[in-house]
Amino acid sequence: MEPFGTFSNxxxxxxxxxxxxxxxxxxFTSFLTVKRLKKKEFFTVQGELCRSIGFxxxxxxxxxxxDEKGDEFTMYFAFLNWWIGDKTSFYSGTPSRFSIQVLExxxxxxxxxxxxxxxxxxxxxxEKWYRIKVRKSYEATQxxxxxxxxxxxxxxxxxxxxxxxxxxxRIPQHYIASYLGIKPQSLSRIRKxxxxxx
Amino acid sequence: MEPFGTFSNxxxxxxxxxxxxxxxxxxFTSFLTVKRLKKKEFFTVQGELCRSIGFxxxxxxxxxxxDEKGDEFTMYFAFLNWWIGDKTSFYSGTPSRFSIQVLExxxxxxxxxxxxxxxxxxxxxxEKWYRIKVRKSYEATQxxxxxxxxxxxxxxxxxxxxxxxxxxxRIPQHYIASYLGIKPQSLSRIRKxxxxxx
DNA sequence: ACTTTTCGTTCACATAAGTTAACTAATTAC
DNA sequence: GTAATTAGTTAACTTATGTGAACGAAAAGT
Numbered sequence: 001m002e003p004f005g006t007f008s009n010x011x012x013x014x015x016x017x018x019x020x021x022x023x024x025x026x027x028f029t030s031f032l033t034v035k036r037l038k039k040k041e042f043f044t045v046q047g048e049l050c051r052s053i054g055f056x057x058x059x060x061x062x063x064x065x066x067d068e069k070g071d072e073f074t075m076y077f078a079f080l081n082w083w084i085g086d087k088t089s090f091y092s093g094t095p096s097r098f099s100i101q102v103l104e105x106x107x108x109x110x111x112x113x114x115x116x117x118x119x120x121x122x123x124x125x126x127e128k129w130y131r132i133k134v135r136k137s138y139e140a141t142q143x144x145x146x147x148x149x150x151x152x153x154x155x156x157x158x159x160x161x162x163x164x165x166x167x168x169x170r171i172p173q174h175y176i177a178s179y180l181g182i183k184p185q186s187l188s189r190i191r192k193x194x195x196x197x198x
Numbered sequence: 199m200e201p202f203g204t205f206s207n208x209x210x211x212x213x214x215x216x217x218x219x220x221x222x223x224x225x226f227t228s229f230l231t232v233k234r235l236k237k238k239e240f241f242t243v244q245g246e247l248c249r250s251i252g253f254x255x256x257x258x259x260x261x262x263x264x265d266e267k268g269d270e271f272t273m274y275f276a277f278l279n280w281w282i283g284d285k286t287s288f289y290s291g292t293p294s295r296f297s298i299q300v301l302e303x304x305x306x307x308x309x310x311x312x313x314x315x316x317x318x319x320x321x322x323x324x325e326k327w328y329r330i331k332v333r334k335s336y337e338a339t340q341x342x343x344x345x346x347x348x349x350x351x352x353x354x355x356x357x358x359x360x361x362x363x364x365x366x367x368r369i370p371q372h373y374i375a376s377y378l379g380i381k382p383q384s385l386s387r388i389r390k391x392x393x394x395x396x
Numbered sequence: 397a398c399t400t401t402t403c404g405t406t407c408a409c410a411t412a413a414g415t416t417a418a419c420t421a422a423t424t425a426c
Numbered sequence: 427g428t429a430a431t432t433a434g435t436t437a438a439c440t441t442a443t444g445t446g447a448a449c450g451a452a453a454a455g456t
Contacts, residue, residue, distance in 0.1 A: 067348045075343065088337040097344065131329060138336040139286040145273065145339065146295065148346055149379045150265045153413075173434065181347045186413050188435050351443075371404060384443050386405050 006034075009057050010109060013081045017129060024125040031115040037061075037106045043084055044100040050089035052110040056082045059106030062175055065098040074179040077103070077167055083133075084108070090116075103171065153182045154190050204232075207255050208307060211279045215327060222323040229313040235259075235304045241282055242298040248287035250308040254280045257304030260373055263296040272377040275301070275365055281331075282306070288314075301369065351380045352388045 007029045014020045020028070035054070037043060044050045046066055056078050063084065064074045075098055078084045089096040090113060111119065120127045151159070157180060161168055167176065177187040205227045212218045218226070233252070235241060242248045244264055254276050261282065262272045273296055276282045287294040288311060309317065318325045349357070355378060359366055365374065375385040 065344050065348070071348065073344060073347045075340075087333070088340070091333065097341065131332075134329075134332055134336060135285070135289065138332060138339060141336060141339040141343065142273075142286070143295065145343055145346065146263050146271060148343065149271045150263070150269065172432095174432090182412095183414060184434070185415080185436085189413085192435080370402095372402090380442095381444060382404070383406080383445080387443085390405080 007032075007109070009081060010055055013055075014129070017132070019129040019132070020123075020125045024123050027123050028119055028126050029109075031111050031119045032109040033111075035108045035110050037102045037108060039102050039105055041102045042099055043102070043106075043108065044086055044089075044096050044098070046097065046099040047095045049093060050086040050096045052112045053083060053085040053087070053090060053116055054108040054110040056080055056084060057107040057109055059102065059104040060170060061100050061102050061106060062171075063098050063100045064178065072178050073181060074175055077171055077175075077179070079166060079170075087134075103175070148181070153180050153186060154193070156180045157187065157190055158194070205230075205307070207279060208253055211253075212327070215330070217327040217330070218321075218323045222321050225321050226317055226324050227307075229309050229317045230307040231309070233306045233308050235300045235306060237300050237303055239300045240297055241300070241304075241306065242284055242287075242294050242296070244295065244297040245293045247291060248284040248294045250310045251281060251283040251285070251288060251314055252306040252308040254278055254282060255305040255307055257300065257302040258368060259298050259300050259304060260369075261296050261298045262376065270376050271379060272373055275369055275373075275377070277364060277368075285332075301373070346379070351378050351384060352391070354378045355385065355388055356392070 007025070010029065011022075011025050014025050014028075032055075034057075037059070043054060043061060044063075058080060061078045061084060062074055063076050063078065063086075064072045066072050076082075078100070084100050086096040086098060086100075088094060120130060147156070147159075157176075160176070160180070167179075171179075173187055174184040177184045180187065182190075205223070208227065209220075209223055212223050212226075230253075232255075235257070241252060241259060242261075256278060259276045259282060260272055261274050261276065261284075262270045264270050274280075276298070282298050284294040284296060284298075286292060318328060345354070345357075355374075358374070358378070365377075369377075371385055372382040375382045378385065380388075
């Protein structure tokens, strides 16, 4: 039995799409387990198999790739209502291409591969929801490639300030720098230029 | 009736995955029309609706985004056995985020939205194939974001030489530069450095 | 064939971001 | 509460790529 309100964020998240009805959502939540993670713990470790997909119910995390030189590149920050995990690793059994680490203590609802696939099999509405979700993620990722290429670091930062103030408020600067693909010193310089009116 | 051999490349392309059988493939091809395009013609125009998805049977094309400053960024080159079109525009009815233009005279098999959705509806194996295809495209795009960020232009070019010699052989330098996200002059400089052993 | 346009290269100079290092402020650990 | 660590800033200098211009080679148009 679901304690009252446990999945309220998830329910609202699904409700936005109008694809799953209450029954579908209840069915889906029965496949989930609750996991609590403390700051600095890992949900996924680069190089290891990613065994589950998670829904962030509170706190926040950072997904980042570490290259051979040891430099990190942050792929995304995950807050309330974000889905986390390396789906490539999850599906193909290949090593994760990035780590997902906790920045603020989290509560995550997760499903391992068996449960996830049972849910896809048994809940057609969830299958449909997920298919659309993958398509949208693909579209967003394609757009990100365009943006990454045509925008300067300063343009990216100004856009972040405008479109994702939550990131700028909650996330330490050096992680934002790594999200923008620059060094912390460069972000400092950019912020100074902006504050001086260029 | 299919003229002998018309769809042989497409059949081989599908055969690689073992998802569609001969009957499925025959059913799918019945939804396609053949289109021939001359150099410089457009398959998709940025800002306009992308009305069809195509399979490249011969020739090659270039998908590129043009930003407000008029700078172009090449997203991909499409050769034999590539699928082309802006799926976001195709599905959502939004303006295409990039153009697709012919570099070498092409033969393309195409389906408009009605035909494509009929095929997805009527051929479950095609639906499955396509679902996997979207997932893999998403994965590849995610990997491309990582690569774009962590590699220098020279590293990207050396990787292209190694992994996609066809691109380097068939495609004019200035398009390769725009694919790498740099100016033609910079690519020239990089090539010179490489030839001088740095 | 001849002309025009496009392509690729080179150069000198400009700019954005990386590097190293020093210093202070903030946070965390004990 | 204090020491140790991590985070953010600044500065001087380096490096990669952009910019504008010139030139010859190649390709395309007639």
